[in-house]
Amino acid sequence: MAELRRYRQGSGAPAATLESVTQQARRLTLNWSDGRNGQFPMMWLRDHCACDRCRHPLTRERLYKLLDDPLWERFDGDDALASFAFDASALMLTWRDGHVSRFDAGWLHQRCPGQELATLLPTPTPWPTHFTPSRVSHADFVDGSEGRSRWATALLRDGLVILDQGPCELEEVSRITESIGPMRSTNFGGRFDVRSVPNPNNAAYTAIGLELHTDLPNWRQPPDIQLLYCLENDAEGGESSFADGFAAAEILRAEDPEAFRVLLREHQGCA
Structure with a gap:
C-alpha cells in the first residue's frame, strides 16, 4: 500500500506547488514550481484514484478493477479523460464516464517517474557526544x-528510548508490547523475568554484572525491539549501560579505515 501513503507534511512537506498541466495523448505532463516535471499515464492515474468508490474507506484496499472498466480501450487513445482542472495543491480529473479523481499535488510530486519515494520514517542517527535518550511517560504512551x-x-x-512512570505490574510489559505489535517468543519465552535465581542457566539470572553485549546475534531473525521493564530493584548497582554500535563504527571508519574495511568485508564466524 506504499502508493497510498500520505505525503510528508509539516517541515518535511514538498515546498513546490503545481504550476501547469498539459495533456499529450495518453498522458498528462505536470510541472512544479521547483522545476520538476513528470509525465503521468492516464491509465496509471485512473488506477490510482483513492476515492471511497475505488478504495475501501477503512482498509484502503483496491475496489476499482482496471480491466473491468468500460474505458479500458479508451486508455490506448486520447479520449478517456473528459476534462481536468488544477490549482497549486491539487489535480482534479473528470473521466468520460463521469467519475472524478482528485490527487494531492504533493503526492504526485513525490511520485514523478524516476523519483524515489521518500520514506516517512525517521532516519537512524548516530548518537552525538553526551547523548541523552528521550523519555516518554507511561501515561502519554497509553493515553x-x-x-x-x-x-x-x-x-x-x-x-x-525510555518509557517511565509505569505501573509496577508483572504483565504491563506484555500489554505495552501488544500495543506495538505481535510479541515474538525466543528460547526464553515471550516475556521472561530477569532475576537472580539458584542454579542459573544464563548469566542474566545471576547477580554478576553484564558487559556491553548484543542479545541473540546468532539468530537468523532476532527480535526487532527489546523491552526491558524494571519493576523493582532493592540492591545496590543494577544500572543499565547502552552503546551506539553505528557511532562506534563511524569512529572506527575515521580513525582506522583499514580496520573498518576488514570489519566490513571479512566474514567472521560465531563461536
Whole structure:
C-alpha cells in the first residue's frame, strides 16, 4: 500500500506547488514550481484514484478493477479523460464516464517517474557526544497516539528510548508490547523475568554484572525491539549501560579505515 501513503507534511512537506498541466495523448505532463516535471499515464492515474468508490474507506484496499472498466480501450487513445482542472495543491480529473479523481499535488510530486519515494520514517542517527535518550511517560504512551508516536520516533531514530512512570505490574510489559505489535517468543519465552535465581542457566539470572553485549546475534531473525521493564530493584548497582554500535563504527571508519574495511568485508564466524 506504499502508493497510498500520505505525503510528508509539516517541515518535511514538498515546498513546490503545481504550476501547469498539459495533456499529450495518453498522458498528462505536470510541472512544479521547483522545476520538476513528470509525465503521468492516464491509465496509471485512473488506477490510482483513492476515492471511497475505488478504495475501501477503512482498509484502503483496491475496489476499482482496471480491466473491468468500460474505458479500458479508451486508455490506448486520447479520449478517456473528459476534462481536468488544477490549482497549486491539487489535480482534479473528470473521466468520460463521469467519475472524478482528485490527487494531492504533493503526492504526485513525490511520485514523478524516476523519483524515489521518500520514506516517512525517521532516519537512524548516530548518537552525538553526551547523548541523552528521550523519555516518554507511561501515561502519554497509553493515553493517546501523540505520546506513542513520540516514543516510536525516538526509538527508530536513536535505537533507544525510555518509557517511565509505569505501573509496577508483572504483565504491563506484555500489554505495552501488544500495543506495538505481535510479541515474538525466543528460547526464553515471550516475556521472561530477569532475576537472580539458584542454579542459573544464563548469566542474566545471576547477580554478576553484564558487559556491553548484543542479545541473540546468532539468530537468523532476532527480535526487532527489546523491552526491558524494571519493576523493582532493592540492591545496590543494577544500572543499565547502552552503546551506539553505528557511532562506534563511524569512529572506527575515521580513525582506522583499514580496520573498518576488514570489519566490513571479512566474514567472521560465531563461536
